[in-house]
Amino acid sequence: MRFELLQPGSLAQALEMKKDYREGAKILAGGTDLLVLLKDGKLRAQAVMSLGRLSELNFIRSEGERGVAIGALVSHSDVAASRIIQQRCPDLAEACAQVGAAQIQNLGTLGGNLCNASPAADAAPPLLLMDALLTLASARGERRVAIHDFFLGPRRTVLEPDEILKEIFVPQPAGRRGATYLKLGRRKAMEIAIVGVGVAIHLNGSDRIVSECRIAMSSVAPTPLRARRGEAVFTNQEIRDGLIEEAAEVAAEEASPISDVRATRGYRLDMIRVLCRRAAREALARARNHKAEGWR
Amino acid sequence: MKIPVTLKVNGETYDLIIAPYRTLLDVLREEIHLTGSKKGCDAGDCGACTVLLDGKPVNACLVLAATAQDREILTIEGLARNGKLHPLQEAFVREGAVQCGFCTPGILMSLKALLDTNPAPTLEEIKIAMAGNLCRCTGYSKMFKAVESLDRSP
Amino acid sequence: MSDFYAVGKSVARVDAVTKVTGAAGYTADVMLPGMLYGKAKRSPHPHARIARIDTSRAEALPGVRAVITAADVSEVLIGLRIRDVPLLARREVRFAGEKVAAVAAVDEETALEALDLIEVEYQELPALIDVKEAMKDGALLVHENLHTYSGLPKPVKKTNVFFHETFSKGDVALGFAQADLVLEHAFTTQIVHQGYLEPHAAVVDIGPDGSVTVWSSDKVPFRVRSLMAEIIGMPITRVRVIPSFVGGDFGGKGMIFDEPLCYYLARKAGRPVKMVMSRQEEFLAASPRHPSIIRLKAGVTKAGAITAWEASALFDSGAYAAYKPQVGLGGTKKLAGTYRIPHVHIEGRYVYTHNLPCGHCRAPGDPQASFAVESFMDMIAAKLKIDPFRFRWMNALEDGDLSPTGEPWRGINIKETMSAAVEKSGWGKAKPNQHYGIGIACAERPTGTGESSAVVIVNGDGSANIISGASDPGTGARTILCQIVSEALKVPMERITINLVDTDSAPYDQGAGGGRTTFVAGQSAYRAAMEVRKELVASAAKLLKCAPEEAQELIDVRDGFLFLKSEPAKRVSYAQAVKGAGKSQIMAEETFSCNQMEDTCFATHIAEVEVDPERGYVEVKRITAAHDIGFAINPAAAEGQIEGGIVQGIGFGLLEEMQRVDGKVTNPTLTDYKLCTPREAPEIITLLIEGAPGAGPFQAKSIGELPACPIAPAVANAIFDAVGVRITDLPISGEKIVNALKESGLSGGKAVAAGKERADAV
Known part of the structure; x- marks a missing residue:
């Protein structure tokens, strides 16, 4: 592992550098993935650009009824500990608290987790559930991309060679909503998800009518993804016996997991169903508990 | 090309000229000769290299030394003050929580960070704080006991 | 007891302060002026002919001070007993990860870059990676010249089975004829790493007079000295080994690894050389626990007496046998457990393959044998509809009995460990919830x-x-x-x-x-x-x-x-x-x-678990471990050995496995090779059973290895108790449990019911 180290002091400076170096400079946010890849020789870089000095990207900001903006460099532990996040997107806080363990959560960043584009990214399912918007910046300007369009494949995103992820915006969902993220690993910590499933349930008025359901999954396909057909099973449905099971069954059909050192495809499919059922039950319970309209 | 880096470790300032790709762990061990932080995996999986960066535990093997400039770095060598062991160190000695000792420095740093923010942790909180640190010798039991043996009065 | 002056007390360890302050020096901490960093080039192929090695580009890299291949090192084959491993592969590589060359450079980055510049041309050859294939007549031979190797108990030729041992007592044919019921089952155990946190490290410095100083993470400095002297061709007085603190062993730190390469690199470069194995190298080419295939057959009467017992074990030794201080593994002899059986026949076969070489890992062979025997005991008990504890108790050895293989044992107190463990655990009590299970296992291991x-x-x-x-x-x-x-x-x-x-x-x-x-x-x-x-x-x-x-x-x-x-x-x-x-x-x-004695030690472990039948997830809630220790000179240290062995054993039982595809390890990281984290550590109740006469000072017995033995089967038996499926292939992953539940038609709630039924039956 040998490279030139770039340490821009501001986002503007970073974008100028990225314009010059393009793919030649790999972005270092937390380092928990990048440095491991570089040490293993799985990735080579002429230059590494550390964003550590860009304190301007380290923020969690409530934008009132619109939603929450999170700087790309906020660490997992800061996301997990944030009162704003805990109140408004508890499932995201839960997901970040399940990344590795304390040391990794202190180093790793929300932006890094997304840009690394691992199919197993823990932060992806909760953000997919909330239709998060990502601000990608370059010296040419900024653009906003929906998280659904961000991932292209394992370790591949829509980021152009001169772009840097600047901010993650989480729009505020309307109504009574409950969401959760469940991660399956062999151990209780230091795990890369065998399967991760997030479910969000929206209720309108009645505790028994689901106005909307969202299901997001990780480690089950080349990218984290939404299970749209599984979601449709719930939409505008009254809760009845077998509904959750049916949705889980359909969601599993939307996955295309592989067999690898962590688990076989068959077990992953089984576990999507299990986690989906459990997450749906928990999300439903949370939604029913959510009496207030909107976020406080 | 090597670059100048100033590191603040255990309250002392070190002016160094290092390769930009060197990790904090390698620089602590080989340039500053603070070898208490251990290299067990060099990939963030074992926690033996845990140091506190601005008070928070991190894997020193996953930090480039140059990016730690101007930050407060605390290593195991800085845990005892003026020749007096930290209560955690005393508890580890007293309770028989140390066996081969290779994981011990990293675990003590993780626990120090825990106690700094939570002086009376539950067993579950202790386990969560230590979850990024592997130990093969002790089965962790005596480590839990050592933390639980500390004075928990606020 | 209380009038002892210093023993029998949990005094603080003499090196504890040194260790908690970070001052303790381990081998990788040794820094010498002018020291170079060495790295080894390893074969990517499990079996290949080395057609050509070109080191010229590596040698030309600035900062590289020495490059060596087999041509630069002694042709001596080394080993702890059987001498079969070359210092660097010569003409042929026999496993993926075998060293073919090494470099020393001014820093680690340069050394790693130089490795990439060494060109090795391999002619790939068919690889034997299945132990049963390797045993067949006419199989490809991993070692053509096996008969010339020293250290074999008797010379064998043209086979991959380099050692075949048997233990017999009585007449098993007669014993089976007396049985009402004959049961037979096969068990398999996986390859696991010792998991010490400190990777192997070595530093060699050559004095102006040619004398050699070695720092090594090896736990046996005197053996490092004799092996190094032999390799170099010097009297042992010219080699001085300076011990460092050793960061965990569990059997894996008994053989030299990079020490000889450090020596040759240092000699060529004229400077001291340090080599530290990476975690990946530890997984590719250290000396992990032998995987095993164990077949057991028992004859029993309806009343629960064991009349005959037959056992056979196949151990995949990998490409070399050099890493075992004995020819075989002590565990083979344990394949009839701690029970009174009149007729016993045990066979152990040790087989070369093109897998990575295996060595000694905490109680060599015993955890494999214990898993098979103690799982099987529960299976027999279930068949006979006898409570697993009672079945063991009925058949347990008592003082004065000969061992299952006919040897005299002194101070047998297996029953005391059984009753102590049962008393302090949840055995026989109401299940706290429907996913709960409890399992018992016993084991024995002699004082070394x-x-x-x-x-x-x-x-x-x-x-x-x-x-x-x-x-x-x-x-x-x-x-x-x-x-x-x-x-x-x-x-x-x-x-x-x-x-x-x-x-x-x-x-x-x-x-x-x-x-x-x-x-x-x-x-x-x-x-x-x-x-x-x-x-x-x-x-x-x-x-x-x-x-x-x-x-x-x-x-x-x-x-x-x-x-x-x-x-x-x-x-x-x-x-x-x-x-x-x-x-x-x-x-x-x-x-x-x-060199020989009749002193041995016993233990009983009881595991209490909760199983999530949908995910197959097993949480070990509590382990109660009773150990016959004679006298605990330092009770806290003894407990520490037990607690560590238990958590290691849980890893063996549930989590750990070096997975291989085509002879190559596919999970060589601590991300995917899963040691128990603190969050997997259960509550542990350790019971030190004193009073049996031990051979050590103050009648102390041994405690280092036995705790790792009965834990996996105790957990397996508890899983069976919880969900009604029997997994006989380690590790017991969630996936295996889920699949077994599906196959048995016991998925989800039904499985729990079946488990209950079984529990009610006993």
């Missing part, structure tokens, strides 16, 4: 034997030193030696020093391993201390005006003073006694050697 020497000195100021070559890879052995000497001399612990000393300064010690240190090194230290005490008493006799022939009887010692038992107030200090003897110090050396 060997040779140790110790020097004990009482100095002119009354303080004491122990000079010992015994190693302490984290076990607490050096603390135990101090406690033993403190007890013998009645000198307070803080007045006793034991330092790490090199092979020039310490008398020979066979090193840690096999659970021998407390017994063998302990006896040598105890005896040396008692000799010193005799001389102190003799000197004090003059000062206390006691007749010399009565002195040993009439004079006692306490807190570093000597006095007449009849007149305790009148004391002579050790300092005065040393001076009175006309000496500056009083010193004694004792060698203790023992």
